[in-house]
Amino acid sequence: MTEPQTRRPAWRPFVHAGRVLILVAIALIVHLAAKLHAPADNGPAPQVEIALAQTLFPAADKVDDAGSVLDDSGKTLGRVLQTSPAGDKAIGFSGPTNVLVGFSPEEKIVGLAILSSRDTREHVREIERHETFLHSLDGLSRDEVLARTDFDAVSGATLTSLAMIEAVQRRLGGSQKSLKFPEPPQxxxxxxxxxxxxxxxxxxxxxxxxxxxxxxxxxxxxxxxxxxxxxxxxxxxxxxxxxxxxxxxxxxxxxxxxxxxxxxxxxxxxxxxxxxxxxxxxxxxxxxxxxxxxxxxxxxxxxxxxxxxxxxxxxxxxxxxxxxxxxxxxxxxxxxYLPELRERDYKTIAVVIVGVLLAFSPWRGNPWARIPFQVLVVVYLGFANGDFVSQALLVGWAQNGVPWKSAIGLVLLVAAALSLPIFTRTNVYCSHLCPHGVVQQWTKRRLKWQWKPSKRVLPWLKAIPSVLLAWVVLVACARWSFSLVDIEPFDAYVWHIAGWGTIAVAVVGLIASLFTPMAYCRFGCPTGALLDYVRYNGKSEFWTRRDWVAVGLLALGAVALLF
Structure with missing residues (x-):
């Protein structure tokens, strides 16, 4: 006589959907925190410091409330305008940049300067070092800037620099100023x-x-x-x-x-x-x-x-x-509502599609197919583009919006990373599309001596990604000035813009992976932990300790938002 089968509770299939909703709720809190701390669109524009104005007008002594730049004798040298808030829809790698545009008395551009930015620190710093880019519009009139489409981006900060040009174009779309009747009507x-x-x-x-x-x-x-x-x-x-x-x-x-x-x-x-x-x-x-x-x-x-x-x-x-x-x-x-496809986007989309197809094909274990693709991922997504799914990127998009119009290739990469684990049980990004993950696969078991964490140490190591995620939520919701790129190794692949923090994380993680397979992925990567959390598996219908951690992160974000 067979024992009666236990009926599966009707609520179990909804547990996995609840995990996704928790992440969505955290993203909404991050977005709300950014909105609450953002300056009002109709508020006063940020004051232009004279030192910044002097990078465009060396003889500048004063910038009045109307944006006119004056020398020490009161003579008008030109004018400046800010792209925010009209240009704030132009999202770079992780946020918009408020650009200061200088105009000569003849209404010709004399240069650009970065007034403020919500984009990643390293990308902004790289652009500030490129005088050629900041003066790439010099001598152009408003109409000439609006008519141009062939702009050279800054290598290593492509998305940020292109977003700056887009912000200028958005601002100049209706900003022509009369030199003969500059005052408002009486x-x-x-x-x-x-x-x-x-x-x-x-x-x-x-x-x-x-x-x-x-x-x-x-x-x-x-x-x-x-x-x-x-x-x-x-x-x-x-x-x-x-x-x-x-x-x-x-x-x-x-x-x-x-x-x-x-x-x-x-x-x-x-x-x-x-x-x-x-x-x-x-x-x-x-x-x-x-x-x-x-x-x-x-x-x-x-x-x-x-x-x-x-x-x-x-x-x-x-x-x-x-x-x-x-x-x-x-x-x-x-x-x-229509994305602008560039050559970079076509290539990134192609890499993502090949990676997804390879992940679900019988060839995924074939070295003749896997190794050439891994080389492509490391060289193109890693060193050439710096296209990674990172906490800095995800937080920036949650705060400022998704740049699907100007960076559709990167958006598709992130979409594949987030959605495929939810519906297919396969973490395609970590296994096939992450350059740092590929490099760790190459270093796996290259040395004879390997270190295996003890049962006492293992839980502490596994807790590191959760601690880092908690830090991410705190920084994002409390709007602290800490740069999230420093807790992950991904910017190190764009070495000429990388800071020492991200380089140190990359080097230490790769050395550790020589002695413990995939050490950084398993014990250090908050993005990998997030993707693994939403991955559907045999235990997805059960509420686990990780779910309580996720609820704790949600509560942490809510508290940080309130205070």
Whole structure:
């Protein structure tokens, strides 16, 4: 008579899913901690230290609140602008970089400088050493920078340097500044169009478009400045800036003359001619943009024909600029959802695909297939690219976002590393795609004498990765300044940017692996421990001590976030 089989509890299959949810919850806490400690987008921009400004303008003595750079006599040398927050979507290796861009009085770039960065310390430091890269945009205008796509990256800091250029392009997408009408419109003029106007907020994508608000912050409408689009339209003796009031549907509801270089009384004739100022009422800004300016027949103001015709023509130029900015913003949003594939990405994707196929094929144990692929992993992913799944990378992405648009190859590598153990029971990354793991496989049992940890020592060694993971969570959630690259050996493969901490971890780990097989992977790697934790296996349906450790890390992150 057979014994009755014990029914498996219905909750067991959900235990493994719970592990994944714990990791997701930790990532969310890390992300929330970064958001809570990040400066508000509408807060004051970081102060530009004069020493940094002097790297772009050697004679600089002061940088005023508007970004103008002045020498000790008060002469304007140029201006500077920061790419944050407009460029913060450009994620490098592990975070965005706030770039300081210098412009000459002729609106030509004179250089770049790093104001602050949330990217990995070693990558940022490597870029700071490359004067050639920091001056690679010198002499270019705003439009020339936006039109270029062939930028040279810094070797060893490719993703960080490309993200810096992307941040500059995002910031310059609507940052053209008028040299003739640099000051904002006067409220007394704006109130001719919006009687309750108190606040003027420049549009993020087109600063010549101002969002008009009341004292209580209630939106009243939009105001389009014809400057800088019409700065080169000369009436009788100079250009004129008009203000065009728009409703919520971008239809004209009135105009007002803001400032002019033209002569009185011509300017005053235009300023007080109600018929002229209401000439374009109810016209759509999109319709004005499609108008052929060469065929315009503008009825000018009597006694100020040239001034009024130039002022009116400027409205059409400004409308065209605004509509182009709308289209550019829409295209940018579309591009944000489409990855930019570079040669580096194609190669990395190919390596990942081959590695996954090899891991699940009968050839995985064949040295003729395995060894050439391992060489490829070490040389290309390791020494050439420095593409590793590390705690610095994962924390950076949790804090700042995933750079799937600019680094899709690396994103696919991380996706394969995290997802395949969950669903296939195979830790493909550690066994096939980690360069440091491959090197340890090559050093395994090369020496006759081997050391085997005793049963008393073994639990302490196995606890090291968990302790390191706890440190990672503390650093990430408390926003400490400690660089996480120092607890792992991976940056040592990009030796010319590596710090001594990561080099020491790499050397000690490889020496240890000569005497104890895969010593670093087993007793030192927090990333490997994380991937092994989510790997599905025969014990995945049981709650174990590792799960309590994971819950402890979650609680640790929550406490660090609160305090």
């Amino acid at each position: 409220l007394e003029v704006v109130r001719k169009l919006f009687a309750e106007a108190e606040l003027l907020e420049p549009d993020a994508s087109y600063p010549a478009l101002l969002h008009v608000q009341s004292k209580d912050g209630e939106p009243l409408g939009k105001l389009l400045r014809t400057s800088p689009a019409a700065d080169n339209l000369v009436g009788y003796q100079g250009p004129t800036e008009m203000l065009v009031a728009l409703d919520a549907d971008d239809k004209v509801i009135g105009m007002a003359l803001s400032r002019s270089y033209d002569n009185e009384p011509y300017v005053d004739y235009v300023r007080t001619d109600d018929y002229f100022l209401e000439l374009l009422n109810d016209e759509s800004i999109f319709g004005l943009a499609e108008t052929d300016v060469g065929e315009l027949q503008i009825e000018g103001v009597s006694g100020a024909t040239m001034t009024s015709q130039a002022a009116a023509t400027g409205v059409y130029y400004a409308a065209d600029g605004l509509v182009q900015a709308y289209h550019a913003a829409n295209q940018a949003n579309e591009r944000d």
